[in-house]
Amino acid sequence: MKIGFIGTGVMGTGVINNLLKHDFEVEVFNRTKAHAQKVIERGAKWVDTPKELAEQNDLVITMVGYPDDVKAQYYGPEGLFAGAKSGQIFMDMTTSTPTLAQELVKEGLNRHVVVLDAPVSGGDVGAREGTLTVMVGGDKVIFETLTPVFDAIAGRVNYFGDAGWGQHAKMANQIMIAATMLGMSETLVYAKKVGLSLPLVLDTLNGGSAQNWSLENYGPRILKGDFQPGFYAKHLLKDLRIALDEAEKMNLALPATALAETLYEKLVDEKHSGDAGTQALIKLWWGQA
Amino acid sequence: MKIGFIGTGVMGTGVINNLLKHDFEVEVFNRTKAHAQKVIERGAKWVDTPKELAEQNDLVITMVGYPDDVKAQYYGPEGLFAGAKSGQIFMDMTTSTPTLAQELVKEGLNRHVVVLDAPVSGGDVGAREGTLTVMVGGDKVIFETLTPVFDAIAGRVNYFGDAGWGQHAKMANQIMIAATMLGMSETLVYAKKVGLSLPLVLDTLNGGSAQNWSLENYGPRILKGDFQPGFYAKHLLKDLRIALDEAEKMNLALPATALAETLYEKLVDEKHSGDAGTQALIKLWWGQA
Numbered sequence: 311m312k313i314g315f316i317g318t319g320v321m322g323t324g325v326i327n328n329l330l331k332h333d334f335e336v337e338v339f340n341r342t343k344a345h346a347q348k349v350i351e352r353g354a355k356w357v358d359t360p361k362e363l364a365e366q367n368d369l370v371i372t373m374v375g376y377p378d379d380v381k382a383q384y385y386g387p388e389g390l391f392a393g394a395k396s397g398q399i400f401m402d403m404t405t406s407t408p409t410l411a412q413e414l415v416k417e418g419l420n421r422h423v424v425v426l427d428a429p430v431s432g433g434d435v436g437a438r439e440g441t442l443t444v445m446v447g448g449d450k451v452i453f454e455t456l457t458p459v460f461d462a463i464a465g466r467v468n469y470f471g472d473a474g475w476g477q478h479a480k481m482a483n484q485i486m487i488a489a490t491m492l493g494m495s496e497t498l499v500y501a502k503k504v505g506l507s508l509p510l511v512l513d514t515l516n517g518g519s520a521q522n523w524s525l526e527n528y529g530p531r532i533l534k535g536d537f538q539p540g541f542y543a544k545h546l547l548k549d550l551r552i553a554l555d556e557a558e559k560m561n562l563a564l565p566a567t568a569l570a571e572t573l574y575e576k577l578v579d580e581k582h583s584g585d586a587g588t589q590a591l592i593k594l595w596w597g598q599a
Numbered sequence: 600m601k602i603g604f605i606g607t608g609v610m611g612t613g614v615i616n617n618l619l620k621h622d623f624e625v626e627v628f629n630r631t632k633a634h635a636q637k638v639i640e641r642g643a644k645w646v647d648t649p650k651e652l653a654e655q656n657d658l659v660i661t662m663v664g665y666p667d668d669v670k671a672q673y674y675g676p677e678g679l680f681a682g683a684k685s686g687q688i689f690m691d692m693t694t695s696t697p698t699l700a701q702e703l704v705k706e707g708l709n710r711h712v713v714v715l716d717a718p719v720s721g722g723d724v725g726a727r728e729g730t731l732t733v734m735v736g737g738d739k740v741i742f743e744t745l746t747p748v749f750d751a752i753a754g755r756v757n758y759f760g761d762a763g764w765g766q767h768a769k770m771a772n773q774i775m776i777a778a779t780m781l782g783m784s785e786t787l788v789y790a791k792k793v794g795l796s797l798p799l800v801l802d803t804l805n806g807g808s809a810q811n812w813s814l815e816n817y818g819p820r821i822l823k824g825d826f827q828p829g830f831y832a833k834h835l836l837k838d839l840r841i842a843l844d845e846a847e848k849m850n851l852a853l854p855a856t857a858l859a860e861t862l863y864e865k866l867v868d869e870k871h872s873g874d875a876g877t878q879a880l881i882k883l884w885w886g887q888a
Contacts, residue, residue: 431807443807466806468799478793482800486786486809492855493778500842501771503849506764510757511771517755518720518732519830520775522811541808553789560792562884565858566781573854595851 312337313459314367316360316383316390317374317404318346320539321430324437325373325403325463326354331440332462339363341379360384364393364400369459373403376548377410384414396422399452403444405429405484405545407552408474415448415473424452427473429480430464431487434540435527441465445483447476481556484549488570490524491546491591497525498532499595508533528589537583537590544584547574601626602748603656605649605672605679606663606693607635609828610719613726614662614692614752615643620729621751628652630668649673653682653689658748662692665837666699673703685711688741692733694718694773694834696841697763704737704762713741716762718769720776721754723829724816730754734772736765770845773838777859779813780835780880786814787821788884797822817878826872826879833873836863 311334315326318340326349329336336354340346343356350356357363360383363370370390372383380402384390390400400423402414411427418425426448436442444460444467446453453469460467470479497520501511512529515521527540550571557564573594578584581593600623604615607629615638618625625643629635632645639645646652649672652659659679661672669691673679679689689712691703700716707714715737725731733749733756735742742758749756759768786809790800801818804810816829839860846853862883867873870882 431803431809433808436807443803445803466803468803470795470799475795479790479795479800479803482786482790482795483804483807483809485789486782486804486811486814489778489782489785489855490809490811493775496778496853496855497771497775499851500774500846500853501768503851504767504845506759506768506771510759511768514720514732514734514755514757514768515772515775518725518772519722519812519816520720520772520779522775522779523808525775527808556793557789562788562792564785564789565862566778566785566855569854569858
């Protein structure tokens with residue numbers, strides 16, 4: 311199976327490397343060609359437009375930043391749909407809106423192309439180690455044909471239902487993560503202010519009912535002053551806005567998620583830390599800009 | 600070593616059973632004698648007052664509900680201090696205020712008794728299985744003499760410093776837990792409203808960066824409609840009030856913890872669910888009183 315891949319950011323790079331390791335032929339496109347250099351060196355082949363990528367591959371995966379970036383890759387004279395072939399599969403692994411996922415499926419149907427939504431969880435580590443969790447929505451039979459691909463990149467793949475339901479599952483995931491990031495920040499801020507040993511706090515909390523992935527993975531990074539992105543603060547903010555939009559449509563109040571959105575907005579807008587990792591939230595208290 | 604134990608609630612019962620299993624002689628007292636029946640059947644000996652417990656044992660452990668309950672056991676003509684012997688050890692495993700922990704140490708010094716603060720994390724499961732995490736403050740040398748006791752009841756024991764610092768560490772722990780409970784509630788409420796498969800959501804989230812102890816342990820209980828207390832909602836509310844009091848003293852804003860306090864207050868006061876487990880928070884959305 312020939313795979314086209316759009317998006318060579320921190321996540322995409324990890325996924326592409328795992329596809330190459332499993333002997334898939336991978337052609338890539340990225341808005342900024344320089345960022346694709348790493349995967350090109352490992353054997354991925356550069357292609358100049360999404361349209362060409364669609365023309366030359368059986369499956370095209372997109373893994374970019376924002377819903378608008380997704381649209382930019384699919385639509386337009388050089389976009390994926392312009393090069394679409396009957397029977398082809400497109401799969402959007404970007405965390406995007408359920409509504410856009412449904413639109414892509416409709417547009418795909420017009421061109422006899424199946425589009426799946428398949429956002430992931432697991433961060434840069436999961437992408438690099440091929441242990442991502444994938445949440446899939448869309449045509450179930452087509453989804454099942456992609457098992458070899460998922461085997462190469464993921465530790466867990468769950469099918470949630472129709473188009474957009476992968477994105478809804480991802481929203482549930484982001485709501486949970488936002489809370490652990492909030493809690494981790496307040497926990498470490500309290501502990502530091504009191505004068506507790508922070509490494510000992512991490513050890514203790516991760517051994518009991520406070521244990522969580524964020525504290526285990528980001529806690530040590532924060533203690534080292536490492537705010538490099540596993541996952542961009544600006545991207546979590548985007549996700550929380552989508553989740554809150556969807557919740558509002560259902561007349562559902564999510565106060566903790568709304569608080570997280572407010573604080574990440576402050577981090578991005580006032581502290582200009584959108585390109586930092588989500589763990590940078592603690593800077594709102596520590597005052598390190 | 601003869602151990603006296605006050606408090607045969609859900610946590611204390613688990614701890615006492617593990618002490619008995621490890622061949623410690625255990626004498627018990629509880630405000631309501633009937634609630635001590637289970638451990639008496641397993642070999643613990645009933646004693647009529649805290650004072651007698653102090654007179655007859657080398658170490659006395661208290662594990663009760665609120666700071667006022669702790670005071671009631673230590674002070675007064677029938678209290679622990681009234682029966683205290685020189686060289687004895689008292690250890691309060693209740694989650695209580697750092698200030699009270701410091702008061703008990705001072706009063707103990709007057710009577711040549713060492714008092715440690717040693718709150719725990721790990722819930723009913725940890726208490727039952729002897730895998731609790733213990734956070735200790737107070738005299739370090741005395742703490743180290745208790746290794747055989749901790750081996751019987753805990754999976755992890757960390758020493759945090761002077762009197763009260765075990766309680767501060769526990770506050771850091773509760774701040775983290777409050778956030779995971781908030782996040783879990785909003786996640787499941789969103790997922791249910793959208794119509795996602797909830798067991799699949801739990802499986803997915805716990806396989807990625809949203810993973811946390813609360814979701815792993817309480818998620819399945821919520822799906823079964825099981826709101827039995829592993830840990831009482833009213834006790835978490837008490838803990839959050841202590842944490843916020845301490846934070847206020849340090850002029851530290853903890854908005855997520857404050858939100859959790861508000862919501863648990865609502866759960867306890869308006870939904871009358873203080874005796875339910877902390878996972879009952881979701882009832883604020885699901886409307887089940």
